[in-house]
Amino acid sequence: xxxxLTIVSVALVALVLSSCVESSKKYQTLLAEKESLAVENQNMxxxxxxxxxxxNELENNLxxxxxxxxxxxxxxxxxDRDQVVSELIQIKEVMTENRNRLDSLSNALEKSNRNxxxxxxxxxxxEAQLVEKEQMIADLMAQVSEKDGQINVLNTQVANLNxxxxxxxxxxxxxxxEKTAQINEMNAVYYVNGNAKDLKAKGVILNTKKVLQNNVxxxxxTKADMRDLKTVVFDSKKAVVLSTHPADSYNLxxxxxxxxxxxxxxxxxxxxxxxxxTKYLVVLTK
Numbered sequence: 249x250x251x252x253l254t255i256v257s258v259a260l261v262a263l264v265l266s267s268c269v270e271s272s273k274k275y276q277t278l279l280a281e282k283e284s285l286a287v288e289n290q291n292m293x294x295x296x297x298x299x300x301x302x303x304n305e306l307e308n309n310l311x312x313x314x315x316x317x318x319x320x321x322x323x324x325x326x327x328d329r330d331q332v333v334s335e336l337i338q339i340k341e342v343m344t345e346n347r348n349r350l351d352s353l354s355n356a357l358e359k360s361n362r363n364x365x366x367x368x369x370x371x372x373x374x375e376a377q378l379v380e381k382e383q384m385i386a387d388l389m390a391q392v393s394e395k396d397g398q399i400n401v402l403n404t405q406v407a408n409l410n411x412x413x414x415x416x417x418x419x420x421x422x423x424x425x426e427k428t429a430q431i432n433e434m435n436a437v438y439y440v441n442g443n444a445k446d447l448k449a450k451g452v453i454l455n456t457k458k459v460l461q462n463n464v465x466x467x468x469x470t471k472a473d474m475r476d477l478k479t480v481v482f483d484s485k486k487a488v489v490l491s492t493h494p495a496d497s498y499n500l501x502x503x504x505x506x507x508x509x510x511x512x513x514x515x516x517x518x519x520x521x522x523x524x525x526t527k528y529l530v531v532l533t534k
């Protein structure tokens with residue numbers, strides 16, 4: 249019985265002591281610190297997870313940019329200029345977004361009082377990669393600008409060459425036209441016919457034996473090309489060539505037309521000889 253009372257007494261004393269410890273100020277302070285550490289630990293874990301998530305995203309973006317840049321570097325010579333510029337602009341926009349995110353993470357780490365040496369070192373590594381890729385983009389954009397400048401210079405040279413070519417073609421065309429005109433003029437011949445009265449009135453002859461050699465009234469003649477003029481038909485019973493032409497270079501052939509009307513046809517058998525003395529043919533018709 250006495251032993252039982254002793255055990256009960258010891259238990260009561262322990263219970264009283266425990267109650268006193270829990271209600272003490274020191275105990276409450278330790279408990280609060282424990283809870284604060286737990287919250288801080290959770291915050292640190294959340295920050296770390298967020299930082300790692302951002303780092304993983306940045307790494308994926310950088311890898312995608314590396315792949316895209318590699319394709320552009322390989323294909324830039326044969327790729328459409330506008331396509332290259334468009335892709336570079338898209339990459340630059342992604343790089344700007346990555347730069348903003350990395351700057352935010354770097355600032356957050358700088359403001360943090362915790363020791364994140366490994367994390368900070370990794371962020372520095374990512375920053376170096378971003379700088380490298382930004383430089384590559386700048387170099388490619390500079391190459392595009394240089395190519396644009398070269399293309400502009402070439403376009404100007406081509407425009408100048410085209411202008412010179414047009415000018416040369418115009419000169420050649422003018423020379424050809426002049427040459428053609430000269431050749432046509434060299435081959436131009438003139439003929440007129442009529443009775444003696446008509447020919448005198450036109451100022452072509454003085455009499456049936458005297459044909460004007462100078463100041464010939466060309467307007468009274470019909471112009472033709474000796475290369476094409478092979479025959480001349482006169483609506484007359486008789487025709488006499490008054491101008492000077494070798495007799496063996498032509499023939500005068502009498503005949504009738506489709507209506508049965510009498511005509512005389514001058515057949516030029518040797519044009520070069522026929523027009524050698526004069527290019528003006530005067531025919532007296534009766």
